[in-house]
Amino acid sequence: xxxxxxxxxxxxxxxxxxxxxxxxxxxxxxxxxxxxxxxxxxxxxxxxxxxxxxxxxxxxxxxxxxxxxxxxxxxxxxxxxx
Amino acid sequence: xxxxxxxxxxxxxxxxxxxxxxxxxxxxxxxxxxxxxxxxxxxxxxxxxxxxxxxxxxxxxxxxxxxxxxxxxxxxxxxxxxxxxxxxxxxxxxxxxxxxxxxxxxxxxxxxxxxxxxxxxxxxxxxxxxxxxxxxxxxxxxxxxxxxxxxxxxxxxxxxxxxxxxxxxxxxxxxxxx
Numbered sequence: 001x002x003x004x005x006x007x008x009x010x011x012x013x014x015x016x017x018x019x020x021x022x023x024x025x026x027x028x029x030x031x032x033x034x035x036x037x038x039x040x041x042x043x044x045x046x047x048x049x050x051x052x053x054x055x056x057x058x059x060x061x062x063x064x065x066x067x068x069x070x071x072x073x074x075x076x077x078x079x080x081x082x
Numbered sequence: 083x084x085x086x087x088x089x090x091x092x093x094x095x096x097x098x099x100x101x102x103x104x105x106x107x108x109x110x111x112x113x114x115x116x117x118x119x120x121x122x123x124x125x126x127x128x129x130x131x132x133x134x135x136x137x138x139x140x141x142x143x144x145x146x147x148x149x150x151x152x153x154x155x156x157x158x159x160x161x162x163x164x165x166x167x168x169x170x171x172x173x174x175x176x177x178x179x180x181x182x183x184x185x186x187x188x189x190x191x192x193x194x195x196x197x198x199x200x201x202x203x204x205x206x207x208x209x210x211x212x213x214x215x216x217x218x219x220x221x222x223x224x225x226x227x228x229x230x231x232x233x234x235x236x237x238x239x240x241x242x243x244x245x246x247x248x249x250x251x252x253x254x255x256x257x258x259x260x
Contacts, residue, residue, distance in 0.1 A: 007093060011089065011093065018142075022139065025135055025138040025142055026139060028135070059086065059088060076088055076089050076156065077094075077152070077155060081090075082090065082093035082094050082095040
C-alpha cells in the first residue's frame with residue numbers, strides 16, 4: 001500500500017472507533033458497541049504501526065526510529081501529508 | 083490533558099487554490115458557528131456537568147472539534163497557496179490579506195475576530211445542553227449552506243467530502259440523554 005492508501009485506511013478505522021466512542025459515552029453498558037470499538041481500535045493500531053514503520057512517527061513520544069523524527073516534513077496541513 | 087497525533091482526522095489535499103472560497107470558509111475557522119467556537123463551548127461546559135456520560139461526551143466532542151479546527155485551517159491554507167497579487171485583489175481576499183497575508187487568523191467571513199460571545203456556558207446542565215442543540219442546529223445549517231450554495235459541489239469536489247463528514251459527525255451530539 002502506498003502512503004495515501006495506508007493513511008486513508010488508518011484514518012478510517014480511527015474515525016469509526018471515535019464515532020463508536022461517542023456512542024459509548026452515553027451507552028457505556030452496550031457490550032456489542034464495546035466490541036466494535038475494540039475491533040476498530042485494534043485495526044487502527046495495526047495500521048498505525050505499519051504506517052509509522054514506513055513513514056515515521058505521528059506523535060512525539062514515538063522515538064523508535066532513534067531520532068526526533070516526528071519533526072520531519074510533511075506536516076498534516078501540507079498536501080504531501082494527505 | 084491533550085495529546086497530538088500528526089495527522090488530520092480527515093485528509094485534505096486541494097489541487098487548485100481559490101482565495102474567494104477561502105474568504106467564506108474561514109468563517110468555519112474563527113466565526114461564530116465555526117469549529118474553534120464549538121470546541122471552546124464543549125470544553126468549557128464539561129466542568130460543571132453532573133454525570134460522567136456528559137463529562138465524557140463533552141470532553142470527547144470538544145477534542146474532536148479541535149481536530150476539525152485543524153482541518154479548516156488546512157483547507158484555508160491550501161486554498162491560499164501561490165497567489166498572485168491580481169488574484170488576491172480580484173477575489174476580494176485582499177481585505178484579509180492586508181492584515182494577515184496568508185497567515186491563519188481566527189476571524190469570521192465578516193471580518194469580525196473570533197469572540198466568546200458566540201457561545202454560552204452557564205453552569206446549568208439543561209441550559210448548557212440546550213445551547214449545544216441550538217449551536218448544533220446553526221452549525222448544521224451553515225454547513226448545509228456551504229454544501230448546497232457556495233459553489234462547493236461544482237467547483238471543488240474534494241472540499242465537498244469534508245463538509246459531509248462534519249454533518250455526519252455532528253449527528254453524534256444529538257444523542258444527549260434527556
